[in-house]
Amino acid sequence: MSVYTTVSETEIASFLTHYDVGQLIGYQGITEGIENTNYFVTTEQGQFVLTLFEQHTMAEMDYYLSVMAFFHSQAIPSAYPQADMNGQYLRNLNQRPAALVHRLAGNTLQGPASLAQCQAIGEVLAKMHNAAPAFTTHQSNLRGAKWRAMTASQLITHLPATAADLLRQELAYQADYDTLSLPKGLIHSDLFRDNALFIADKLTGVIDFYYACDDYLLYDLAVVVNDWCIDAEGYIEHNRYQALLQRYGQLRTLQNNEMTHWNKILRAAALRFWLSRLYDKYFPKQGSLTQTKDPTAYQKILQQHQSKVLVIPSVEIDHGERH
Known part of the structure; x- marks a missing residue:
């Protein structure tokens, strides 16, 4: 995860109006990873990861988000997307396909695994x-x-x-x-x-x-x-x-x-x-x-x-x- 496309507080707040997640409370860019633009987003109803996809089309992202929803439905502990008020997982934000994904508890490993x-x-x-x-x-x-x-x-x-x-x-x-x-x-x-x-x-x-x-x-x-x-x-x-x-x-x-x-x-x-x-x-x-x-x-x-x-x-x- 990284930040390649800068998104303002106003733009994030506007994006969130299409979801039933409450008002924006805070957000922060994420530096880990190397492919997409990612922000931690906190709203009145929960914590999410907002991702702007830098290299993928809307059609490609439909597949990836369906994969996430599938594994979640199979009781695999995994991140899953939040649908907007029209039941869609994807929207456009700053000319990029974008999705809001539920943020899970826990942290990634910073050293060798046990x-x-x-x-x-x-x-x-x-x-x-x-x-x-x-x-x-x-x-x-x-x-x-x-x-x-x-x-x-x-x-x-x-x-x-x-x-x-x-x-x-x-x-x-x-x-x-x-x-x-x-x-x-x-x-x-x-x-x-x-x-x-x-x-x-x-x-x-x-x-x-x-x-x-x-x-x-x-x-x-x-x-x-x-x-x-x-x-x-x-x-x-x-x-x-x-x-x-x-x-x-x-x-x-x-x-x-x-x-x-x-x-x-x-x-x-x-x-x-x-x-x-x-x-x-x-x-x-x-x-x-x-x-x-x-x-x-x-x-x-x-x-x-x-x-x-x-x-x-x-x-x-x-x-x-x-x-």
Whole structure:
């Protein structure tokens, strides 16, 4: 979350008149994140996040907000949109699609996750994947293999020789990504530690569904592992990894072909975020409150997966829970 489009108090107050949420009490720009403009908004009836979508059309946002409403309806602890007085989730604000989303209790993690927090995110991710078949609207991954190849071509001449060589090698390795016969469905695809809220070790909600799409369920798990299971030095740490994978596996069985391709998918997930962070570094967006994340963190994770294949742990299951 960031602020790229400045919105005045008067403009926010006017926007809120279309919702049954009472008068504006206060608002504050949010600096976390890197894609959209976000404000915390407090009204007479509650706390919300006002988001202006900088890169998406109204049609695209209809999909993302429907995803949020769906997961909320499935008892997944997650942020969900407030409908306006006409029953619509989206309106225009300063020439941007905009939505008002209920603000959940809790805070994002500021450091490495605890074992209990890793278990909690593994559990909710498995529940999301088990619920996904009931969502019948589909959208391809806008940060999938085609995007990775296109973005790499824009970046390659800007990179030091060693990084450019690494990128070329990984793109070649990932060339068959779209042909893998792996279970697909609705995924979050961006479930980092700053997109989940906790009170102590209790998960209170998943937020920021604006990269939701159809892709391999295993890719969603890989995105989570690459962020949640790292230690203070930025490397995958065994105990966190075991805790997360075991809890996920208690609720959703990984197929044999998913285990076979686990390393490739971990590398694809690392490549995606290495590329997006490199792009933000070399082609920065302008904003009044913005945050650019270090691309070398994901280069390090990618190289770790290239040099060491992580094994999926065996799972002790409660047969009443597993799907």
